[in-house]
Amino acid sequence: DLSGGVPELLQNLEQNLIPPLHAGWFVRRKSQHFAAYDKVVASFAKLLDIDPWLLNPYFDTASGIDFHARVGEDQLADKVDAMLKKIAAKYAEYGIEHAPFVIVKADAGTYGMGIMSVKSADEVRDLNRKTRNKMSVIKEGVEVSEVMIQEGVYTFENINDAVAEPVVYMMDHFVIGGFYRVHTSRGVDENLNAPGMQFVPLAFEKPCTLPDCAGAPDAPPNRFYAYGVVARLALLAAGMELQENDPLNA
Template sequence: MVPHLITALTGPINELEQRMLESMPAIERWFRLEWMEHTPPFYTSVDLRNAGFKLAPVDTNLYPGGFNNLTAEMIPLAVQAAMAAIEKICPEAKNLLLIPEKHTRNTFYLANVARLMQIFGSAGLNVRLGTLDETITEPTELPLPDGSTLTLEPLVRTKRRLGLKHFDPCTILVNNDLSAGIPPVLENLHEQYLLPPLHAGWAVRRKSQHFSAYEEVAKKFAKLLGMDPWLINPMYAVCEGVNFQEGAGLDALQAQVDAMLNKVRRKYKEYGINEKPFVIVKADNGTYGMGIMTVRDAKELVDLNRRTRNKMSVVKDGQEVTRVIIQEGVPTYERLNDAVAEPVVYMIDRYVVGGFYRVHAERGIDENLNAPGSSFVPLAFAEPAHLPRPGVKPGVSAPNRFYMYGVIARLAMLAAAYELEATDPNAEVYA
């Protein structure tokens, strides 16, 4: 199912789609050369927004949940990609320890964990679940919506290794974004592969670092295609020293928001876009759609109500917000059954394995859709992502639209690879 774009401004996006299809051999070669130099994150999901005049990533997750939203047809692709990833990291791997989030009673999230176990089990690994929840001291069964169960086990840490009772893994896969900090039990594991690395977690990672890396990637890619990088890149700025509860730093934030809105206005004027620009202000770290607000006029920041202040002051695990990113708002003009939709693309290693549309009937084109009330409609990437149809009129073919999504998502994944290299605490050892 392909959503329809409800905007007359589809010319630029159709032109972008056309250019990508015509440049497909050059694009794929460019990616191959980049992956010779850079290591892709182990798994990634990317939220995209299609405005009809620009297509850009707005969030890149290095601990993706939501694998349960991929269709059964996508699983063989995911298994194949998982095999490739594991072979590259630890060819002799036999046992995989999967460490999920601690909020393990959420059945949707548990279905995601079960799907990850299925993918890596089908890739030929013994997969077991270890929990960071110290209140779990013996194997504990958790029910799943389909009637099956998952068994969570307490972690067993020795001086140099981490495992479970009678289970010694070669590889540890973390599906917990470490918002609350890096647990000591995961530190100093020099004999095992810990994926993703600890500095990929929100205890260390910053969205601004990611979008700085993405800007670099977008410029390189735009040069390859002979286009304006703005068409695929959301502009951003950073504001520090903000305290929403006390109202501190809001003058500086207001000035930054005003400056960003003016930059967007100039771009809209350049392209003849008759839209009202907006920005998204969000915590520079964190996930789950927390600590995010849409601002259409800098004056809105003068009298924030208590509810907004509370919403913006903390993110997941009660982490206080003091630094925010001001991101150019990219409206989404895609609709599924009259509800606003945005594509989310999933990758394992450097391969696109599937995705879905996040759909929200109660949210507007300029709002965050990752919120209670959203639903998911799968994208059938299995055939389309790798088999676009050159020569078909742009804007009408699902495979061509999905190929374009896959390219932009891979650019964001490549940016994450740049970002992880730049923030690697051990990098100087190898320099």
């Protein structure tokens, strides 16, 4: 995933690489993807005349962060507080009776590193040493100075009494299947991409290429179809993101 930079083997190549080098985490940022997704969902929601929030969680960014030195702590806490208030307003609008939470994560990198779940701004100001250490570095020992603050979405899917979240696979622009990421020791408001996770096939009981208009909104074909809609929107956003950030277009 090129978190630590581009290896010499891949530098100055004449051939094309897919995905391109600028999709690597040494330059890519999660917030770039969600900015592109924001545009895609805004257009999609306007076509359907629905609230874009139903498909698109709030997000924000904070830079100049040093968790060890406690630099940027107040800025991050203020942004967390502002987002929690925005989420609370949406929860009130839709009658959702749960406590809002946000996920603070490194703006670059993978493997579920540099992530924490927060329900109040005070939690950001009162991080213990263990959490500071966890948030300070990601894969390859890269130090974290930029974070994304993302609206937390409760995970209400369960498999064998374990919290499960769906992951959708695509080939070209087609949804071809997926799996559940399952964690027996994580809660509905926690990151499941962590040691101890398991993977369970997401078996489609019926074809999910089209919704079942006669079925309930939460019927399996409709639920899986909705996952596929979000996946296709995200794929379109990823294409836009790579195009917008292509150094050849600069």
